[in-house]
Amino acid sequence: MSETTHNLKRMYRFDLTTRLVAKLKQEEAVIGGIGHSNFDLWSAGHRPQNFYMLGSMGLAIPIAMGVALAQPARKTFALEGDGSLLMELGCLTTVATQAPKNLVIILFDNGIYQITGGQPTPGAGADYVAIARACGLTNAAWAADEAEFERMLDNALATDGPHFIGCKLDSQGPKAQTERDPAQIRDRFMRGMGTKKNRTLG
Amino acid sequence: MTQTLPPWHEIVLNVFKANEVKLITYVPDNVLKPLIQALHADPYFTCFPTAREEEAVGILSGAWMAGLRGMLLMQTSGFATLPNVLASLPCAFQIPVMMMISERGTLGEFNVGQAAVCRTMRPILDSLAMEHHTVSRLDECEMIVDRTIRQAIMTQAPAALILSPLLTGGKVVK
Numbered sequence: 422m423s424e425t426t427h428n429l430k431r432m433y434r435f436d437l438t439t440r441l442v443a444k445l446k447q448e449e450a451v452i453g454g455i456g457h458s459n460f461d462l463w464s465a466g467h468r469p470q471n472f473y474m475l476g477s478m479g480l481a482i483p484i485a486m487g488v489a490l491a492q493p494a495r496k497t498f499a500l501e502g503d504g505s506l507l508m509e510l511g512c513l514t515t516v517a518t519q520a521p522k523n524l525v526i527i528l529f530d531n532g533i534y535q536i537t538g539g540q541p542t543p544g545a546g547a548d549y550v551a552i553a554r555a556c557g558l559t560n561a562a563w564a565a566d567e568a569e570f571e572r573m574l575d576n577a578l579a580t581d582g583p584h585f586i587g588c589k590l591d592s593q594g595p596k597a598q599t600e601r602d603p604a605q606i607r608d609r610f611m612r613g614m615g616t617k618k619n620r621t622l623g
Numbered sequence: 624m625t626q627t628l629p630p631w632h633e634i635v636l637n638v639f640k641a642n643e644v645k646l647i648t649y650v651p652d653n654v655l656k657p658l659i660q661a662l663h664a665d666p667y668f669t670c671f672p673t674a675r676e677e678e679a680v681g682i683l684s685g686a687w688m689a690g691l692r693g694m695l696l697m698q699t700s701g702f703a704t705l706p707n708v709l710a711s712l713p714c715a716f717q718i719p720v721m722m723m724i725s726e727r728g729t730l731g732e733f734n735v736g737q738a739a740v741c742r743t744m745r746p747i748l749d750s751l752a753m754e755h756h757t758v759s760r761l762d763e764c765e766m767i768v769d770r771t772i773r774q775a776i777m778t779q780a781p782a783a784l785i786l787s788p789l790l791t792g793g794k795v796v797k
Contacts, residue, residue, distance in 0.1 A: 450689070452685065472685075472688070474712075475711060475715060475716075476707070476708075476710070476711020476712065476715065477677070477680070477681065477707065477708040477711045477712040478707075479677065479681075480677065480678070480680070480681030480684075480708060480712065481681075482681075483673075483677075483678045483679070483680075483681025483682045483685065484681045484682070484684055484685035484712075485685060486681075486682050486685065487646075487681065487682040487683060487684060487685025487686035487687070487688075487689065487691070487693075488685040488686065488688065488689040489685075490646065490669065490682070490685075490686055490691065491646075491685070491686045491687075491688075491689035491690050491691035492689045492690065495689075509675065509677065509678055509681075511673075511674025511675050511678065512673070512674060512675075512678045512681075514674055515671070515672075515673050515674055515678060515682075518671070519671055603715040603716040603717075604716065604717050606716065607688060607716040607717060607718060610688055611688050614688060614689045614690065615690075616688065616689060616690040
């Protein structure tokens, strides 16, 4: 685990997301932030416990926090991009103060708004792990490479959080686009959370 | 026959309990102070501030989908920061995010900024086709708050309760 951004490998978002999904054996919740963060979650293989955002940029971490508060026994992951986090940086202070033990934040930091054409974010030189730590999230670190990302995931799954895992990304785009049907996404997610139980028709 | 009713904030707290609204997120307001204090003092509720109202909409959306009901407390200017997230999260996904807004900017407002932003509130709610009611009388408080919460949950639609200075006294320059 690294507290600095020196020598961090730039990794492929779809590969990291696939590695995450492969480790989820306990019906863990995953909230995919808008755009490419949730596109790759969808491409990694749909699970009923996945929620794919379609707007409300910056709210992946708050949505995940709400799930984590409602179901303290279920590990809950937020997949958020650096541009999105910049929209709602203050939420890190709320997470640090409420400190839900079952919340894991994964930051995908490519330094750009990839979905709008690759323009650099205003925070292209910012150290988001340092920001998270300064907000009070002491379990925050950068993943130096894929092997370390996997070890940090194992640790986050096995120990109390909140955890914050920073990942530097390469410039590869997403595999595909998420199917955009918000009512269906919400309904499937609620069934995945066990809050909606009646049988679907057809 | 004259009936003595409890103060508005006591009525509201009891209606929250009756409807199992347990998670309270807020960005504070002077008018909401007695309600926020009472919610913090009651172990039935999980009550905490957020840095921004948008964040609270996210938290309540996630909590509701995972089985926990909540309410966002804020003032008029805070509501004005919300149209994008309301349109794309609770409206689009059919999630009953419930909001209670202390109405600033009218009936003796001293701050021109509040007065200007107040005029945007109901047009925004109307343009999002969101159910909203203004509570202005103590004897109507219980029914309006209770029925609005129930309808939001049963119809899976976000809703707003506006607390008029006629109910709360508002905030005035002494």
